[in-house]
Amino acid sequence: MQNVATMKGPFDGLLEAWPRKLILLAIVVVVVAFPAMATELNASRYTTAVVFAVIGLSVNILMGYAGQISLGHQAFVGVGAFSAAYLATNTGLPIYLAIPLAGVIGGAISAILGLVALRIQGLYLALITLAYGAVAERSIFSIQALTGGGAGIPALRPEPFVKDNTYSYFCLLVLMLVLFFDWRMMRTKFGRALLALKSNEQVAASFGMNPVFYKVGAFVVAGIVAGIGGGLYAFKEQHVVSADFTFALALTFVIMTVIGGLGNRIGVVLGSAFTAYIPVILNSVARWFDAQWVIPYRLLFTALLLLLTLTQFPGGIAQQLHPFTEWLVGKPFHLPHKKKGKGKKHKGKAATTVDIADESDPEEQH
Amino acid sequence: MATYIVIGLVSGVVYGLAALGLVLIYKGSRLFNFAQGEFGTVAMYTLYVLVVLNDWSYIAAAPVALVVGIALGLLTERLVARPLANSARVIGLVGTAGAALLMIGTQLVVAGPLPHNVPGGLSGPGLTLFGFRIPQQSLLTIAVLAVVAVVAAYFFRRTFLGLAILANSQDPVAAKVVGANPNRISQLTWGIAGFLGALTGVVLGPSVDFYPGFMTTIILIPAFTAGIVGGMTSLIGAFVAGQIIGLVEAIGGYMVSKELPIVSEIPEFPTVLVFILLIITLLVRPRGLFGQEA
Numbered sequence: 001m002q003n004v005a006t007m008k009g010p011f012d013g014l015l016e017a018w019p020r021k022l023i024l025l026a027i028v029v030v031v032v033a034f035p036a037m038a039t040e041l042n043a044s045r046y047t048t049a050v051v052f053a054v055i056g057l058s059v060n061i062l063m064g065y066a067g068q069i070s071l072g073h074q075a076f077v078g079v080g081a082f083s084a085a086y087l088a089t090n091t092g093l094p095i096y097l098a099i100p101l102a103g104v105i106g107g108a109i110s111a112i113l114g115l116v117a118l119r120i121q122g123l124y125l126a127l128i129t130l131a132y133g134a135v136a137e138r139s140i141f142s143i144q145a146l147t148g149g150g151a152g153i154p155a156l157r158p159e160p161f162v163k164d165n166t167y168s169y170f171c172l173l174v175l176m177l178v179l180f181f182d183w184r185m186m187r188t189k190f191g192r193a194l195l196a197l198k199s200n201e202q203v204a205a206s207f208g209m210n211p212v213f214y215k216v217g218a219f220v221v222a223g224i225v226a227g228i229g230g231g232l233y234a235f236k237e238q239h240v241v242s243a244d245f246t247f248a249l250a251l252t253f254v255i256m257t258v259i260g261g262l263g264n265r266i267g268v269v270l271g272s273a274f275t276a277y278i279p280v281i282l283n284s285v286a287r288w289f290d291a292q293w294v295i296p297y298r299l300l301f302t303a304l305l306l307l308l309t310l311t312q313f314p315g316g317i318a319q320q321l322h323p324f325t326e327w328l329v330g331k332p333f334h335l336p337h338k339k340k341g342k343g344k345k346h347k348g349k350a351a352t353t354v355d356i357a358d359e360s361d362p363e364e365q366h
Numbered sequence: 367m368a369t370y371i372v373i374g375l376v377s378g379v380v381y382g383l384a385a386l387g388l389v390l391i392y393k394g395s396r397l398f399n400f401a402q403g404e405f406g407t408v409a410m411y412t413l414y415v416l417v418v419l420n421d422w423s424y425i426a427a428a429p430v431a432l433v434v435g436i437a438l439g440l441l442t443e444r445l446v447a448r449p450l451a452n453s454a455r456v457i458g459l460v461g462t463a464g465a466a467l468l469m470i471g472t473q474l475v476v477a478g479p480l481p482h483n484v485p486g487g488l489s490g491p492g493l494t495l496f497g498f499r500i501p502q503q504s505l506l507t508i509a510v511l512a513v514v515a516v517v518a519a520y521f522f523r524r525t526f527l528g529l530a531i532l533a534n535s536q537d538p539v540a541a542k543v544v545g546a547n548p549n550r551i552s553q554l555t556w557g558i559a560g561f562l563g564a565l566t567g568v569v570l571g572p573s574v575d576f577y578p579g580f581m582t583t584i585i586l587i588p589a590f591t592a593g594i595v596g597g598m599t600s601l602i603g604a605f606v607a608g609q610i611i612g613l614v615e616a617i618g619g620y621m622v623s624k625e626l627p628i629v630s631e632i633p634e635f636p637t638v639l640v641f642i643l644l645i646i647t648l649l650v651r652p653r654g655l656f657g658q659e660a
Contacts, residue, residue, distance in 0.1 A: 069456040071463075120648050123398045123455055127590050128648065134587050135634075135641045142633035247583070251463060258460055296478070300471030306464040310457060311449040 024328050035168040043164040044236075045280055049273035050171040051232045054178055056257050056272030057265060058225035063254070064263035065186065066218035067198030068117065069126040072133025073253045076223055078245035079136070080106040080230020082147050085155035085240045095158055099174070099231035106227020107220045114219030118212050133250050141242035152241030155234040171232050175269070178225055182265050185221070194218055255306045260316050266325070267318025274317070278302060370616040370623075376504045377588075378612020379511040380566055384581075384589035385596065385604035386518065387562040392598055393535035394555030396455065400462040401442050402589070403581035404469040405435045405563025410571040410580065411473050413484045424484065424572065431571075432564045438469070439560020443553055466582055473578040481575040507569045514565065515605050522601060531555055535599075587637075588615070591644045596654050603656025614639055 035043045055077055062070045070076070084102035087093045093101065113132055117125050141147050161167040185191045193214045196204040205211050234240045252275060260271020279298060286294050313319050327333040384402055391399040409431040416427035446461045522528035530546040531554060538548055567581065574580070592611045596603025618636030632638055647654065 063456065067454070067456070069459060116645060116649070119652065123459060124594065124648060124652070126398065126456065126459055127594065128644070131587055131591065131641045131644050135638055138634040139632060139638050143631075248579075251467060254460055254463070255467075258457075296475050297471070299467060299474055303464050303467035303471050307446060307461065307468065310453075310461050310464065311446070314453065314457070 020328055032172070035165045035172075038165065040164050043168050045277065047164055047168040047171050047236050049276040050168060050175050051229055051236055052256060052272040052276040053269040054171070054175050054229035054232060055226060055253055056260060056268045057178055057182055058222045058229055059253050059257040060260075060262065060265065060268045061182070061194075061222040061225060062218055063257055064268070065191065065194045065198065066215065066222075068215065068218065069123075069254075070129045070222070071126050071247075071250055071254065072113075072129035072131075072136065073226060074245040074247070074250040075133040075136035075140075076106055076110055076226035077230040077233060077249075077253075078141055078240075078242070079109050079223075080227030081155075081234040081240045081245075082141065082153070082230075083227065084231035084234040085153045086146065088155050088235075089153050095161065095170075095235060098155075099228055099235070102231035102234075103224040103227040106230060107224035110219045110223025110226070111216060113223075114216035117215055117219060130247075130250075133245075133247060137242065137245050137247065141245060147240070147242055149242075152239055154239050156238055157235050161235070167235065171236070174228060174232060178228065179265060179269070182225075190214065190217060252302075255302060258316060259305060259309050261318030262316065264315070264318035267316050267321070270317045270321070275302070367620055370620040371613065372500055373619070374612040374614075374616025375609065376500070376507060376612070377615065378609040379508050380570060380585060380608075381588045381592045381611050382605040382608020383511050383514065383562055383566050384585050385592035385608050386514075386601060387559040388589055388593045389596070389598060389601055389604040390531075390555050390562070391559050392593070394531060394552055395447050395451070395458075396535075397447060397458045397462060398590070399442075399559065400459065400582070400586065401438075401446075401465040401469065402559060402563050403584075403586040404466045404579070405438050405560045406567030406570070406581040406585070407473060407576060407579065408438055408469050409435045409564035409567030410484065410576045411477055411482075413568065413571045414477060414482050414576075417484050418482070428568045431568050432561060435560040435564020435567070436557050437560070439556040439558070439563070440553055442560070443556035447556065448549070448552065466579075470579040470582070477578075479578060481577045483575045484571045501573065503569070503573045507573075510565065510569050514562065518601060527554060588612075588640060591640055591647075594644060594654055595647045597656040598654060600654070600656035603654060607655060611640060611643070614643055 035046050038046065055073070058076065059070060059073055062068045080102040083105040084098045087098040087101055088095065113129065116128060120128055142149055147153060157167055161170055186195075193204065193209045194217075196207070196209060197211055197214055201211055237244070256272040256275035257268055258271075259275065260269065261267030278301065282294055282298050282301070286292050309316050315322070318325075323333060384406070387402045387405070388399055391397055391402070412431040412434045413424070413427050416422040416430060417424055442462065442465045446465045447458065450458045450461045520528075522532060530541065531551055533541040533544070534546055534548060534551045541551075542548055563581075566585075588611045589608070592607040593604050594607075595610060596605070596607030598604075615636040618639040622635050
């Protein structure tokens with residue numbers, strides 16, 4: 001049907017809207033070039049943000065796509081971290097093998113949890129993951145032979161990743177791979193089935209999707225990504241201790257995903273990175289304004305942000321930035337309401353065009 | 367063994383009471399209330415602020431702490447539960463977790479991360495049972511919670527308000543038709559839940575060293591387990607299951623103390639035992655011991 005004259009070649013329109021593309025390019029350049037020029041401390045913080053983004057994407061697979069809540073994600077991540085550290089330290093595997101293997105182990109362990117999830121849904125499943133996280137934190141991660149008990153195990157970075165600056169590029173590469181995988185996955189039958197199951201399990205099942213298979217599948221994929229994130233975390237900290245993987249961490253993972261915007265991968269990456277930077281931001285505020293009193297307010301601040309996001313902007317950062325991101329990729333700058341929403345949190349009104357990822361969940365059966 | 371059983375019973379009543387609050391909210395709003403534990407911790411910190419920082423007596427501070435608990439329950443209902451009533455349940459759950467975090471954050475700002483305790487609880491000779499002395503404050507805990515259980519049973523069986531709450535949880539539309547305002551009922555359940563949480567905090571406060579998030583850390587998971595084992599819709603079930611969880615933990619502790627072969631290799635064995643109980647319940651009898659809905 002399409003006229004030859006209106007067909008687009010790959011380079012047509014490349015120069016259209018060039019200021020936007022320049023801005024997009026500038027953002028990419030700044031993000032990519034930052035670790036090369038930053039001090040080691042800043043590169044280390046940057047790495048944390050990248051690792052959090054990988055973990056956020058893992059939470060997003062369960063919560064954003066499959067509609068299953070995970071309150072035990074610190075255990076998923078911990079499994080990956082301890083596996084990677086154990087493999088690197090006790091068997092001498094190189095980092096390129098230790099991290100993928102950590103992903104495999106993470107996937108295998110979460111498959112077991114996924115099998116439990118077959119009979120349990122919704123809130124009850126959330127509770128299972130919560131209890132699993134607590135057991136992992138207090139018991140499994142304290143088994144002397146595997147995790148070195150309370151003392152933990154080291155995970156030293158080999159050359160050329162000894163410096164945080166180079167290691168952050170390694171993490172950035174992994175994040176890109178995970179993002180790409182996530183993007184492609186959601187374009188497959190598997191990805192669409194997850195979304196269908198989330199909106200209505202009965203309807204999806206009546207169209208021939210096997211809920212059992214896809215739910216366990218979501219757990220496995222999330223476990224793999226969390227395992228990889230844990231592996232990155234292990235080499236980032238270079239020492240893994242069970243005390244790191246508390247329930248508070250699991251809550252942080254959930255919060256950063258919700259703040260970012262459930263179901264929106266770019267939003268999740270931004271939300272995770274932002275959450276990783278909250279302590280840094282508060283410390284800077286304390287230093288610049290000579291206001292040491294702000295530091296204990298970190299948790300209060302995070303919790304307020306979460307509640308405001310949930311009640312005012314259920315789509316999170318993705319929703320708030322939506323007009324801006326749309327504009328960047330060449331669509332008209334369309335603000336649903338008067339205020340300039342770009343980059344400012346809790347200022348603009350809700351964008352109606354964003355699909356909010358949490359409209360319904362299947363009725364529980366218990 | 368007797369010692370462990372007594373310890374188990376005391377923690378069992380505490381779990382049972384927390385589970386009662388959870389079940390109440392679940393019946394009223396179909397929500398797992400992660401803030402339930404923090405109603406108690408905030409009550410403890412209220413005691414701390416009044417008794418330690420302002421030299422009140424424990425008896426005078428206790429009612430204030432209870433009022434604070436009720437206020438927290440009502441606030442959580444208004445600011446979190448009601449705005450999120452129509453969103454997915456997992457979002458509601460994250461919302462209550464956010465409310466809990468907000469309270470923990472406030473505790474951190476008010477009193478810092480270090481543990482505190484409140485003097486002024488009962489410190490009489492207590493009762494000696496099977497050669498194990500039960501402190502008087504623990505006896506008070508058991509007594510208070512037993513009274514609460516009886517009052518709650520009466521309230522939900524015999525009074526109009528109690529029946530209205532139950533009716534609303536079974537069929538909100540029908541309850542509305544016969545004149546039970548759902549918003550009022552939601553407020554009522556959250557207020558009661560706040561009261562129950564604060565009551566736990568008040569009676570437990572003098573016998574523990576608490577830190578921000580104390581009740582969430584110590585009590586939330588056993589209480590949820592109790593709620594599920596009891597059936598999540600049954601108030602009696604929650605209370606009975608609380609005792610069961612307390613006993614299971616105690617048995618776990620006993621097994622560890624006897625240094626049984628495999629058990630002593632597992633760190634925190636009682637926690638693992640409770641987790642196993644939770645899994646078995648959900649796999650074998652998902653509606654719990656006393657749950658009415660299939």
